Amino acid sequence: xxxxxxAPNTWCEGCGNFAILHSIRRIIEExxxxxxxxxxxxxVAGIGCxxxxxxxxxxxxxxxxxxxxxxxxxxxxxxxxxxxxxxxVGDGDSYAEGLEHLLFAAKRNVDITVIVHDNRVYGxxxxxxTPTSPDSYHGKTNPGDGKEKPFxxxxxxxxxxxxxxxxxxxxxxxxxxxLIWSGMSHKGFALIEVLQVCASFYDKSSFYDRHIYEYxxxxxxxxxxxxxxxEWDYNSDSDIPAGIIYEEIRQIFExxxxxxxxxxxxxxxxxxxxxxx
Amino acid sequence: xxxxxxxIEILIGGKAGEGINRAGQVIAEILSEMGYYIFMIxxxxxxxxxxxxxxxxxxxxxxxxxxxxxxDIVLALDKNTIKLHEAELSPHTVVIFNSDKVKNAEGxxxxxxxxxxxxxxxxxxxxxxxxxAFCKTAxxxxxxxxxxxxxKFPVRSAxxxxxxxxxxxxxxxxxQLIRAGENRAKLxxxxxxxxxxxxxxxxxxxxxxxxxxxxGILHFLSSKKDxxxxxxxxxxxxxxxxxxxxxxxxCGCRAAVGTSGGGFCLMNEGISYSGLAEIPIVxxxxxxxxxSTGAPTYTAQSDLPYAISAGHGEFPRIVISPGNAEQAFxxxxxxxxxxxxxxxxxxxxxxxTLNDSLYSLSPETVINEDYDYGYKEVDEGxxxxxxxxxxxxxxxxxxxxxxxxVKINGKTHDESGISTENPRILEKLAExxxxxxxxxxxxxxxxxxxxxxxxxxxxxxVVSWGSNGPLCSELCSRLKIRSVQPIVLHPFxxxxxxxxxxxxxxxxxxxxxxxxxLSELMKSYGFFSDNRILNYSGRQISLETLExxxxxxx
Numbered sequence: 001x002x003x004x005x006x007a008p009n010t011w012c013e014g015c016g017n018f019a020i021l022h023s024i025r026r027i028i029e030e031x032x033x034x035x036x037x038x039x040x041x042x043x044v045a046g047i048g049c050x051x052x053x054x055x056x057x058x059x060x061x062x063x064x065x066x067x068x069x070x071x072x073x074x075x076x077x078x079x080x081x082x083x084x085x086x087x088x089v090g091d092g093d094s095y096a097e098g099l100e101h102l103l104f105a106a107k108r109n110v111d112i113t114v115i116v117h118d119n120r121v122y123g124x125x126x127x128x129x130t131p132t133s134p135d136s137y138h139g140k141t142n143p144g145d146g147k148e149k150p151f152x153x154x155x156x157x158x159x160x161x162x163x164x165x166x167x168x169x170x171x172x173x174x175x176x177x178x179l180i181w182s183g184m185s186h187k188g189f190a191l192i193e194v195l196q197v198c199a200s201f202y203d204k205s206s207f208y209d210r211h212i213y214e215y216x217x218x219x220x221x222x223x224x225x226x227x228x229x230x231e232w233d234y235n236s237d238s239d240i241p242a243g244i245i246y247e248e249i250r251q252i253f254e255x256x257x258x259x260x261x262x263x264x265x266x267x268x269x270x271x272x273x274x275x276x277x
Numbered sequence: 278x279x280x281x282x283x284x285i286e287i288l289i290g291g292k293a294g295e296g297i298n299r300a301g302q303v304i305a306e307i308l309s310e311m312g313y314y315i316f317m318i319x320x321x322x323x324x325x326x327x328x329x330x331x332x333x334x335x336x337x338x339x340x341x342x343x344x345x346x347x348x349d350i351v352l353a354l355d356k357n358t359i360k361l362h363e364a365e366l367s368p369h370t371v372v373i374f375n376s377d378k379v380k381n382a383e384g385x386x387x388x389x390x391x392x393x394x395x396x397x398x399x400x401x402x403x404x405x406x407x408x409x410a411f412c413k414t415a416x417x418x419x420x421x422x423x424x425x426x427x428x429k430f431p432v433r434s435a436x437x438x439x440x441x442x443x444x445x446x447x448x449x450x451x452x453q454l455i456r457a458g459e460n461r462a463k464l465x466x467x468x469x470x471x472x473x474x475x476x477x478x479x480x481x482x483x484x485x486x487x488x489x490x491x492x493g494i495l496h497f498l499s500s501k502k503d504x505x506x507x508x509x510x511x512x513x514x515x516x517x518x519x520x521x522x523x524x525x526x527x528c529g530c531r532a533a534v535g536t537s538g539g540g541f542c543l544m545n546e547g548i549s550y551s552g553l554a555e556i557p558i559v560x561x562x563x564x565x566x567x568x569s570t571g572a573p574t575y576t577a578q579s580d581l582p583y584a585i586s587a588g589h590g591e592f593p594r595i596v597i598s599p600g601n602a603e604q605a606f607x608x609x610x611x612x613x614x615x616x617x618x619x620x621x622x623x624x625x626x627x628x629x630t631l632n633d634s635l636y637s638l639s640p641e642t643v644i645n646e647d648y649d650y651g652y653k654e655v656d657e658g659x660x661x662x663x664x665x666x667x668x669x670x671x672x673x674x675x676x677x678x679x680x681x682x683v684k685i686n687g688k689t690h691d692e693s694g695i696s697t698e699n700p701r702i703l704e705k706l707a708e709x710x711x712x713x714x715x716x717x718x719x720x721x722x723x724x725x726x727x728x729x730x731x732x733x734x735x736x737x738x739v740v741s742w743g744s745n746g747p748l749c750s751e752l753c754s755r756l757k758i759r760s761v762q763p764i765v766l767h768p769f770x771x772x773x774x775x776x777x778x779x780x781x782x783x784x785x786x787x788x789x790x791x792x793x794x795l796s797e798l799m800k801s802y803g804f805f806s807d808n809r810i811l812n813y814s815g816r817q818i819s820l821e822t823l824e825x826x827x828x829x830x831x
Contacts, residue, residue, distance in 0.1 A: 007695045039678035042527075047688075054686070055695045060676045062527060063686040063696065064520070065550055071517040075524020075532070076676065078482060078508055083528070083676060104513040257508050264479045268644075270505045271477045275463055275640035 016170035016196025067098025164190035215243035290331035291354025301332030312458030342751030409444030462637035468493025474609030519547030529675035552592025575815030576629035600746030602636035614650035669712030736782035
């Protein structure tokens with residue numbers, strides 16, 4: 001059975017989303033080869049160019065709302081902790097409109113894998129600036145008379161309690177696929193911040209190709225992680241580490257909901273007992 | 278000495294933090310044990326300490342729908358209680374007051390602080406002392422109340438009982454309250470009843486962000502989550518709450534959310550999502566007075582057109598407004614089944630009066646109703662989440678591996694759930710929603726959507742909704758006029774409503790808002806009211822005031 005639907009693909013030529021789509025497709029293929037079923041996976045997407053991935057993958061999906069993939073994913077995990085949930089979100093999507101949900105999912109250590117398609121620009125709505133656009137970037141809505149520095153999402157997530165943090169790049173698909181696989185194997189909240197080019201509005205491939213290097217050091221020390229996360233501030237021309245930035249094991253959110261949900265009859269019986277009948 | 282046979286009203290007041298609500302409940306429980314029907318309101322400003330809190334308990338041999346605000350007995354923990362309620366006192370009102378705090382008052386002074394101090398108690402036990410005094414004043418025998426009191430004091434019961442006894446001994450008999458019968462009912466708040474109904478209707482999850490007056494449901498279900506095997510969670514806000522509940526629904530797990538106006542505003546995104554993606558969800562909106570933060574702990578019925586239209590775009594939904602604990606249980610138990618059957622949002626509109634008040638509920642009358650609706654299950658062949666069908670309802674598949682990939686989509690989509698903006702499919706999707714809406718309207722006429730009480734031959738008809746329903750029902754029965762309460766407000770039960778008001782020469786609509794929202798809604802279906810009695814003080818109108826205002830227009 002094909003892992004890709006027959007929905008026509010409308011991403012621009014050269015879009016970084018293709019690398020993420022095919023990384024996920026390969027991972028699902030790998031999953032099924034290892035005896036798992038793709039029905040045990042749910043992909044939740046936000047709204048933006050990235051969100052179309054929900055139409056293109058022939059698996060369980062929720063094409064959710066702008067910024068709101070995380071609460072849908074959290075609800076799915078509350079209902080059924082055994083499902084493997086991947087959230088594909090955008091930088092405008094989840095670092096702007098839906099930031100609170102992202103930070104709270106990290107705080108709670110919800111066992112989901114969040115892939116941020118960070119092209120540092122709003123693509124679908126025509127090139128406005130996002131929380132990770134550098135202060136030199138000026139779209140239609142932030143003309144050059146004001147400067148606003150980007151925030152560093154990795155540092156923000158470290159502060160919020162994320163238990164798995166990695167950075168990947170759509171120009172290095174093999175590493176990206178390994179990082180997503182590691183994130184999905186991690187028991188807890190995993191976020192893979194993926195630097196991706198926007199072919200139409202913000203094509204930084206030559207900059208990324210020059211500056212991104214593969215990091216393979218220690219990822220168990222939070223102080224080291226802060227230093228590594230801070231090496232590039234999303235604004236300057238410094239080198240950019242890609243790899244696993246931080247990993248720890250902590251109790252996951254879903255454990256508190258793991259008791260068996262009883263059928264309707266026993267719930268009704270409990271109410272009748274409450275009434276003392 | 279006053280004769281009190283069939284009913285009595287008691288007001289207990291003091292500062293926030295003094296346990297007024299709990300003390301009121303104990304008095305209500307004593308009277309309930311004596312066979313009385315109870316209705317108790319709890320009036321409290323939005324603060325933790327200080328201010329003025331009070332409860333009014335009305336107990337009667339007949340079902341109670343409201344309060345009179347003419348207390349027979351006042352229990353005053355402070356001077357304010359007497360000062361602020363002066364206009365409500367009548368010559369026969371007996372005031373029992375804490376004489377250590379209140380000076381120069383007329384009535385029965387109880388040195389409650391000194392009694393508690395000398396017994397080695399803590400300040401909250403002043404309530405026990407005054408409750409003891411109340412029992413004597415009402416004419417109850419100590420031997421009758423001793424066991425009840427012991428049961429109602431969960432901690433340090435012996436000391437509380439000792440203090441209550443000292444209050445009892447020092448007080449005076451002013452009434453002769455007789456036993457009204459066997460205790461048939463359970464005392465329950467509207468919030469508790471809503472929670473129990475949801476569980477009975479099969480919800481497995483309740484997700485809510487704290488917000489008065491809906492928090493009572495969250496607190497109750499949270500405390501009972503193990504007993505009822507329920508997943509209860511407080512997320513980061515109302516947007517997250519409704520979307521988490523919808524995520525649960527995608528897995529086949531019935532879920533509900535509860536909030537008040539401001540939170541309901543935030544939930545609109547999720548309501549609209551449910552409308553397009555056809556996710557079943559139950560939303561309780563407990564109305565508070567005024568827009569914005571408004572008056573969080575005061576009542577209103579001012580979100581009716583909003584609830585009917587909340588969320589952008591056009592999509593079917595059901596809006597229900599129960600009026601007391603019995604109706605709250607029944608309709609919150611029906612709501613999950615209805616949401617599931619039609620894959621729509623079901624909104625339960627309540628208010629401060631319903632959520633916070635205490636009611637007598639006879640469980641036997643509600644548990645045997647039919648709450649099973651079923652839903653269209655996945656059948657043979659390749660699964661299409663949004664398959665076009667004759668009635669607009671597609672088979673409901675979940676993320677459980679039983680049907681192949683399930684694609685949920687909040688964008689316009691084809692039958693499989695893949696996005697499309699094809700004009701033909703956009704039309705078909707809109708028509709799917711319209712077909713579903715007409716099926717819901719047809720089916721709902723089979724439910725008891727409109728209640729009629731009082732004198733059905735009377736040409737004068739009082740129409741009310743929500744918590745005013747039982748209030749108007751009680752008054753209309755006494756005045757021998759007709760009372761009509763539509764519980765389902767959307768889709769508007771036109772046929773049942775027409776029958777209920779048929780041959781009325783005068784229609785008076787009673788509402789807790791300033792614009793006549795139900796009256797306007799009725800008008801849009803061709804039902805015209807002759808008079809509107811509108812109350813927007815944040816407090817439910819009293820029986821006395823309502824009677825006076827009715828008499829002005831009848």
